[in-house]
Amino acid sequence: MKKLSFLAFVLISQLAFAQKYFTREGHVSFFSKTDVEDIDAHNYKASTVLDMGTGAVEVAILLKAFEFKKALMQEHFNENYVESDKYPKAVLKAKVSGFDAGQLGKNGSHPVTVIGDFNLHGVNKPVNIPATIEVKDGKLMVNAILMVKPADYNINIPKVVENNISKEIKVTVQLTLEELKR
Amino acid sequence: MKSKQILLIALGVIAIGVVIAYLQYNKPHREAADEQAAFSLSANELFNDFQTDETSSNAKYLNKIIEITGVVIEVTQPSPENLTVMLETGNEPFVIACEISPGQVPNPLPTPGDQVIVKGICTGYTMDVVLVRCSIKNQ
Numbered sequence: 001m002k003k004l005s006f007l008a009f010v011l012i013s014q015l016a017f018a019q020k021y022f023t024r025e026g027h028v029s030f031f032s033k034t035d036v037e038d039i040d041a042h043n044y045k046a047s048t049v050l051d052m053g054t055g056a057v058e059v060a061i062l063l064k065a066f067e068f069k070k071a072l073m074q075e076h077f078n079e080n081y082v083e084s085d086k087y088p089k090a091v092l093k094a095k096v097s098g099f100d101a102g103q104l105g106k107n108g109s110h111p112v113t114v115i116g117d118f119n120l121h122g123v124n125k126p127v128n129i130p131a132t133i134e135v136k137d138g139k140l141m142v143n144a145i146l147m148v149k150p151a152d153y154n155i156n157i158p159k160v161v162e163n164n165i166s167k168e169i170k171v172t173v174q175l176t177l178e179e180l181k182r
Numbered sequence: 183m184k185s186k187q188i189l190l191i192a193l194g195v196i197a198i199g200v201v202i203a204y205l206q207y208n209k210p211h212r213e214a215a216d217e218q219a220a221f222s223l224s225a226n227e228l229f230n231d232f233q234t235d236e237t238s239s240n241a242k243y244l245n246k247i248i249e250i251t252g253v254v255i256e257v258t259q260p261s262p263e264n265l266t267v268m269l270e271t272g273n274e275p276f277v278i279a280c281e282i283s284p285g286q287v288p289n290p291l292p293t294p295g296d297q298v299i300v301k302g303i304c305t306g307y308t309m310d311v312v313l314v315r316c317s318i319k320n321q
Contacts, residue, residue, distance in 0.1 A: 005236060008276060008309040024279060024310050025260045044260040045279055047308035064245065064305035065281070065312050071211040088240055088306040180275070 007060050011049045011180060018053025019101065021140050021177035028061050028173050030148075032166040039073060039165070041066040048175050050140070052101045057114065059092040059173070081155050082121050090120040092127070099133050109134040114144065123153040131173075142175040213283055214301045215317035217247045225252030225278045229271035232307040243304040248313065250278060251321060254296045267292055267300065267318060271311075278311045286317040297321040 011022055026046030032039045043066045050057045063084040068074040078084040094116020103110060114129040131144035148169045150157060157165050221243065228250055232239045252269035255277060259265050265287050268277040280300045282288075292298055299321050302313030 005233075005307060005309055008233075011275070011309060024277070024308075025258060025266070027260065042261070044264050044266070045281070045305075045308070045310075045312045047310060049309075060308035062306040062308060062312050064303070065314055067314075070207065071209050072207055074211070085244060088244060089308065 005060075007047055007049055007058050018051055019104070020180040021050040021052065022180050023048050023175050023177050026059065026061075026173065026175040028059075028171065030066075030169050030171045032169050034164055034166050036164045039068070041068045041074070041077070043067070046173070046175070048142075048177060050096065050177055052104070055096045055099070057092070057094050057096050057116075059175075061090045062088060063090060064088065081150065081157070087120070087122050090118070092116060092118045094127070094129075096131075096133070104135060104138075107135050107137065118146070118148075120148070121153045121155055125152055138179065140175075140177040142173065142177060144173040146171040146173065211283075212303065212315060213285070213317075214247050214303055214313075214315050215283065215286055219249035219301055220246040222249040223251075225250050225269040226272045228278060229273060229276065229311055232311050233273065236307050240306060244306060246304055247301060248304050249299060249301045250280070250313070251297070251299050252278060254292045254294050254298055256294060257292055265291070267298070267316075268310075269298070269300065276310050278313065280316045280318070281312070281314045282318055283315045288318055292318065292320070 011020060024047050025044055026048050027044050028046045029040060029042045043061055045065045046059055046061045048059045063082045064078060068077065094114045096112050096114055098112035099110050110133050112131050112133050114131050116127060117124050118127045127146065129144050129146050131142060134141040148171050149167060150169065250269065254267055255270045256268040263284050265282045267280045267282060269280065271277055280302050298318055300316050300318045302316030305312045305314055
C-alpha cells in the first residue's frame with residue numbers, strides 16, 4: 001500500500017476544497033556568530049504547504065541539503081550535531097493566525113503569528129514565530145526569523161568548539177508560495 | 183646537539199600537524215561525479231520506494247550516490263549558484279529535485295522533456311526526493 005508523507009497528503013488531499021499554497025524550493029538559512037568565527041549555511045529545498053481553509057502550515061527541511069562553505073563544517077553538522085542519518089529532516093507543523101483567504105485578492109503585507117511545534121533532532125518543541133506574509137500578484141512571500149538554541153533540541157556541542165558556535169542560532173526562512181493548480 | 187635534534191623533530195611534527203589540519207579544514211565538498219553510483223534506477227522507481235516506505239528507503243539511500251534516469255519537467259535557479267533540475271516521478275505534482283553542483287552545470291541547460299541521467303547524493307524525502315551535488319548528462 002502506498003503511504004503518502006503527511007506533507008504530500010496535505011497538499012493533494014481532496015477532502016478540503018480550500019486553496020492550498022505551496023513551494024518545494026523554500027530558502028532556509030542559518031547563521032551563527034561568535035568572536036571566533038561566523039558560520040552560515042543555506043538550504044533551497046524546504047517544502048512548504050499552507051492550507052488557506054484552516055491556516056495549517058507545514059514546512060519540511062532536509063538537513064543533508066544544507067550547504068556550508070566548508071565541507072568539514074557540513075560534515076560535523078550532519079554527523080555530530082543534527083545526526084542527519086538518524087533524523088534526516090526538521091519539520092514545522094503550525095497554524096498561521098492573522099491571515100485569511102479574504103486577504104488573498106489584494107497586494108499587501110500582513111504581520112502574522114505562526115504557532116505550533118518544531119521537530120528537530122528527534123525533539124519536539126512548541127514555537128511561536130512572528131512572520132510576515134506579503135501578497136504579491138497571487139503569490140505569497142513569507143518571511144520569518146526563528147531563534148534556535150541547540151541545547152533545547154539535545155544537540156551537544158563539544159567543549160573544544162564551544163566558543164566557535166553560537167548558543168543561539170538565527171534561522172531565516174524565505175518562502176514564495178504559489179497556489180496549487182489542479 | 184641532541185636537544186637541537188629534538189627541537190627540529192618537534193618542529194617537524196608540529197608543521198605536519200598544521201598542514202594536515204589546514205588541508206582537513208579546507209577539504210573539498212563531496213561530489214557525486216567523483217564516485218561510483220551505489221544504486222542506478224529510474225526517477226519513478228526511486229520516488230515509489232520513498233513513497234512506499236520512507237524509513238527503509240532512508241536506510242537504503244541516504245548519503246548514497248544514486249544514478250537516476252528520468253525526464254526533465256522543470257529547471258529552476260533558486261539562487262545564482264544553485265541550479266535545480268526537476269525530474270518527473272509519474273506522481274504529479276511530486277518530483278525528484280536535483281541540485282546540480284556548481285562545477286557540473288551543463289551547457290546548454292537542460293529543458294523540459296529532455297531524457298537525462300543524473301548522479302547525485304540522496305538527502306531524503308519531504309514530498310519530493312532531493313538529491314544534491316549532482317552531475318547531469320543527456321541520455
